[in-house]
Amino acid sequence: xxxxxxxxxxxxxxxxxxxxxxLHIVFGASPNREELEMLSCAQTAEVFARLxxxxxxxxxxxxxxxxxxxxxxxxxxxxxxxEKLADFLRGKVDDAxxxxxxxxxxVRLFSVPGExxxxxxxxxxLDTDKMIFKESTIDVRRRYAAHGFEAxxxxxxxxxxxxxxxxxxxxxxxxxxxxxxxxxxxxxAALLGDQADFIDAHLGEWLESFHKELCLKxxxxxxxxxxxxxxxxxxxxxxxxxxxxxxx
Numbered sequence: 001x002x003x004x005x006x007x008x009x010x011x012x013x014x015x016x017x018x019x020x021x022x023l024h025i026v027f028g029a030s031p032n033r034e035e036l037e038m039l040s041c042a043q044t045a046e047v048f049a050r051l052x053x054x055x056x057x058x059x060x061x062x063x064x065x066x067x068x069x070x071x072x073x074x075x076x077x078x079x080x081x082x083e084k085l086a087d088f089l090r091g092k093v094d095d096a097x098x099x100x101x102x103x104x105x106x107v108r109l110f111s112v113p114g115e116x117x118x119x120x121x122x123x124x125x126l127d128t129d130k131m132i133f134k135e136s137t138i139d140v141r142r143r144y145a146a147h148g149f150e151a152x153x154x155x156x157x158x159x160x161x162x163x164x165x166x167x168x169x170x171x172x173x174x175x176x177x178x179x180x181x182x183x184x185x186x187x188x189a190a191l192l193g194d195q196a197d198f199i200d201a202h203l204g205e206w207l208e209s210f211h212k213e214l215c216l217k218x219x220x221x222x223x224x225x226x227x228x229x230x231x232x233x234x235x236x237x238x239x240x241x242x243x244x245x246x247x248x
Contacts, residue, residue, distance in 0.1 A: 012054070012240070013177040013188075015047045019233050020170035026226050027110070027120060028163030030103040033093060040090035048082035048229075055079055055236045062232050063208065065215040078232035085225055105220055118213045122160035125206035133158045140202055144168055147175075147194070162210065162230075165203060169195060185246035196242035199234055207231045 022044065025035055038044065056076035064073050092098045108116040123137050124130040140160045144150065149168050157164075172195050179188035211231055214224040 009244075010177070010180060011050070013173070013180055015050055016237055016240075017170060017173040017177055018043065018047045019051065019237070020166050020173055023226070023230050023233070024163050024166035024170055026223075027166065027230075030106040031099060032103070033099060036089050036093045036099065040086045040088075040093060045083045045086045048079050051233060051236060052076045052079040052082075054240070055232065058236065058239055060232075060235055060239065062228075062235060064228055064231075065212045075232040075235055078228050079236070081225065082229055085222075085229075089222075102220060102222060105218070106223070109214070109217060109223060116217050118210065118217055120162050120210075121158055122162075122165075122202060122206050123158065125209045132160075136160060136202070140165070143194075143198055143202075147172060160202065162207075165198075166230075169198065169203070172198075180246075189244070189246050192241040192244055196238055199238035199241065203234050203238075207234065 022038060025038065029035075053076070056074070058075075060075040061072050062075045062078055064071055064078070105116075108114065109118050110120045119125065119130070119132075121132050121137075122140070123132050123134040126134065126136055137158045137160045144159060147168075149171060172191050176188045176191040176195070179185075179191060207227070207230060211224065211227040214227045218224040
């Protein structure tokens with residue numbers, strides 16, 4: 001790789017750390033002022049602008065939903081909407097009532113079963129019985145263990161929670177970035193390959209159903225928009241992780 005290619009690769013590897021970490025936070029706990037500051041900051045807009053450009057080059061599309069109505073959009077358009085969302089949330093950082101309403105909604109959507117509840121785990125979306133903790137969950141645990149990762153809520157919640165998966169992907173992204181910085185291209189490539197496999201096995205089709213449920217139940221629109229961004233990012237990152245090659 002020449003210097004320009006090395007710099008571009010390093011930036012792409014750094015951007016994916018930021019994106020996975022941000023999305024882990026969004027779906028991992030009730031929103032607060034600090035989260036809105038992160039979502040609305042300049043770095044968020046810059047990272048997702050670069051991801052938008054990458055998606056545009058790869059010409060990826062996404063099946064999406066608006067009040068249950070299905071359509072197909074460019075993944076680049078979805079990622080580009082983060083700038084508009086960041087602008088909106090920047091004006092809400094000091095709005096305590098808005099933050100409290102988002103926090104209450106988060107609990108209704110992801111924590112307390114009821115009419116507004118949306119399963120944040122993979123396993124309920126795999127068949128009609130809506131049960132959690134299946135063979136797929138065991139496979140997620142096995143993949144975590146292969147990299148020495150133990151979910152923060154291990155033994156309290158099934159490991160296929162969307163936020164736990166994104167935490168795992170953020171940590172592997174950090175290791176891939178470090179390996180690349182250490183010029184250990186073989187290790188970086190292996191980590192990216194494992195991430196591509198994880199996306200294919202566990203961060204693929206179920207996120208579409210997750211997003212569709214949020215489109216119907218998220219009265220704020222914020223969580224459904226973030227689920228759409230998550231799906232677009234995962235699609236773009238899966239293509240990147242599966243295709244990237246280094247000169248050994």
